[in-house]
Amino acid sequence: MLILARKVNxxxxxxxxxxxxxxxxxxxxxxxxxxxxxxxxVYRMEIYKAIQEENKAAVMAAPAKIxxxxxxxxxxxxRDAQEKTDS
Amino acid sequence: MQIQTKPYGxxxxxxxxxxxxxxxxxxxxxxxxxxxxxxxxxPFYWLQSLEVPEIAFILINxxxxxxxxxxxxxxxxxxxxxxxxxxxxxxxxxxxxxxxQARMTANLQGPIIVNRKDHIGRQSISTxxxxxxxxxxxxxxSSLGKVNAHTGA
Numbered sequence: 239m240l241i242l243a244r245k246v247n248x249x250x251x252x253x254x255x256x257x258x259x260x261x262x263x264x265x266x267x268x269x270x271x272x273x274x275x276x277x278x279x280v281y282r283m284e285i286y287k288a289i290q291e292e293n294k295a296a297v298m299a300a301p302a303k304i305x306x307x308x309x310x311x312x313x314x315x316x317r318d319a320q321e322k323t324d325s
Numbered sequence: 326m327q328i329q330t331k332p333y334g335x336x337x338x339x340x341x342x343x344x345x346x347x348x349x350x351x352x353x354x355x356x357x358x359x360x361x362x363x364x365x366x367x368p369f370y371w372l373q374s375l376e377v378p379e380i381a382f383i384l385i386n387x388x389x390x391x392x393x394x395x396x397x398x399x400x401x402x403x404x405x406x407x408x409x410x411x412x413x414x415x416x417x418x419x420x421x422x423x424x425x426q427a428r429m430t431a432n433l434q435g436p437i438i439v440n441r442k443d444h445i446g447r448q449s450i451s452t453x454x455x456x457x458x459x460x461x462x463x464x465x466x467s468s469l470g471k472v473n474a475h476t477g478a
Contacts, residue, residue, distance in 0.1 A: 277405065286351070288458050292432050297382060303366070304365075307426070307427065310462075311367070
């Protein structure tokens with residue numbers, strides 16, 4: 239990992255298209271400004287990791303037989319009934 | 326065509342059920358080809374990897390238990406799967422089923438978006454933090470029922 243020290247209003251450039259600026263520092267919170275092309279996504283790390291982890295948990299847990307739960311059966315029946323009245 | 330599936334072994338599938346995931350799915354970025362099949366158990370679906378038979382996701386339509394759900398994602402996410410009209414989109418949430426199966430959850434923070442015209446899909450990350458990675462499906466369903474009972478709607 240590259241570690242740099244920056245002051246407020248200083249920036250870095252990653253590759254030739256991604257810019258990160260220090261907008262403000264208040265206590266232990268740093269406000270960052272990020273300029274990147276639309277196809278480069280920027281996410282908070284904990285959210286990105288949470289989704290990765292949840293995906294892995296979903297795959298590990300997936301039982302070959304999904305439980306048929308009463309509430310879900312009612313839901314499907316309700317939805318089918320709704321579709322009939324809609325059409 | 327014949328495909329190897331995690332839940333059902335070898336089954337027949339139509340080419341039209343094949344969906345390309347050019348960016349893969351988070352945590353599984355190298356897997357790019359899936360087949361979407363109805364699960365035997367309604368109202369679920371299986372998103373089955375064509376590349377690794379052991380990898381399959383259980384999906385559910387999030388609007389079934391959260392009619393107030395809204396897909397709020399980067400516009401670029403939709404452009405990258407050529408999605409031009411909302412009618413062409415299929416929205417799913419990945420379901421996690423723990424040992425206590427009544428505690429099954431759906432990930433509404435990272436919806437699966439499929440362009441059903443071009444058969445391209447992706448997982449997007451919601452820009453609205455109200456949507457979490459774990460929504461308890463049965464709890465939210467029963468809240469729905471209570472609301473409806475109260476209003477009579």
